[in-house]
Amino acid sequence: MLINGRETEQLSVLDRGFQYGDGLFETLRICDGKPRHWALHMARLNEGCARLAIAAPVVEVLRTEAERLCSGQVDGVLKITVTRGQTQRGYGYTGALEPTRVLAVFPAPQFPASHATLGVKVRLCQTRLGSNPALAGIKHLNRLEQVLARAEWTDATIAEGLMRDNNNNIVEGTMSNLFCVQAGEDGPVLKTPLLEQCGVKGITRGRIMEAASATGIAVQETPLSVDELYQAQELFLCNTLIGIWPVRQLEEHCFEVGPVTQQLSHALESRHD
């Protein structure tokens, strides 16, 4: 682990990441010693920093530190956290703060291989995502809603929980984005929740939207009700670490692993962006 370039796991509790969750993070997959989709993650990190008015770390510095940590790791997870830095007590800050950067490598999570092929069982969470356009889309450090939602179930056969906003629309999973496939007049339509009020705009979500468009599948970002999900032809989850997981059961509703999901899974694996 590297904190501001130093090999340590310890940070002052005066860091605003600890005080207020005043920062953001990226979770990257490591393959053969290299973090994947580096440019996409850096673009999102920079955009998030800009929106929160946090001075973004120099990408070349992050790159050097990431390479140092990932080198020799066959697989794993690289988590990059950036906070506004350290101040005294109080929400306000003045002048240019030195942001804090934390790069840490974790083991790759162990999920059953069947999750990606046969699909997963998913539940609907009671904990809602509050609306805030100023924070929507950003992978920021204010994650209590996800923590509470994930704590709602202990049944190990349930792989993920879906979260709704206060209008009862589906937003995302606790750790994943969500897509559904509906029949359209000119073929299947891929829909994913519009993330203008809450939610995280995942890198894999973006890659899937691009892959779908490239193969001629219509893509829509749109509010999605629970009923629309129940009536969908196909349903799947995604994130950087899991790739695509078809949903075979959501509450009492069952789904087949459909052709669009399979096509996009293959497309995602074969794209080297």
Next chain:
Amino acid sequence: MLINGRETEQLSVLDRGFQYGDGLFETLRICDGKPRHWALHMARLNEGCARLAIAAPVVEVLRTEAERLCSGQVDGVLKITVTRGQTQRGYGYTGALEPTRVLAVFPAPQFPASHATLGVKVRLCQTRLGSNPALAGIKHLNRLEQVLARAEWTDATIAEGLMRDNNNNIVEGTMSNLFCVQAGEDGPVLKTPLLEQCGVKGITRGRIMEAASATGIAVQETPLSVDELYQAQELFLCNTLIGIWPVRQLEEHCFEVGPVTQQLSHALESRHD
């Protein structure tokens, strides 16, 4: 500063306070070497821990550590932070975690004495508070909304900014609760925003409501629009560190420092609860 009883300022970045803002805090005023309103703060801390399913630290341990830190401090601020503890990556956690407790003493903030007597100038923030009943009222560590709101202004003559929810109702200040006084049929009515969807239930807010009731002033927790504030007879802010600040100007609307505000200021100072 004490972290889990040890004199240090350093904590692992794997602490869930840093990772997810998975915790909560109390800000106490120190007077003559003692933290004030200890029992009220401990009650709120315990209630917050219960709602977030965080194992609350033993109050006697907190008391001993607080006394150790506050002893000899004529005045100042004691901040107590409690997090769910340390885990590996991921929102989920299993089993009983050891919570992290951080007790830190800071200097008393220096505000002009006139803030409490002549009142302050206040603005309306654009950053909204997202609704989430599961988190409403708790002084939790997810404070990005307050950080963004406080960053909206640099004008030093503005002492505080008021925040609204997504229904355009007023909730609170970035660091304070808010009251207004309206004319009622049987005398003045004290109103303060209902905090069921968002906001922090301040200790001083509770003390003021109690003091008002005790002196026969009707108190209502209710949704409050900006227009209602503009038309109020009196307006004031409160928190543990500032006590009561009358609002003399909110945007372009001016207010007198009224009799109810003055009465409650005196009542607050003389109550030894």
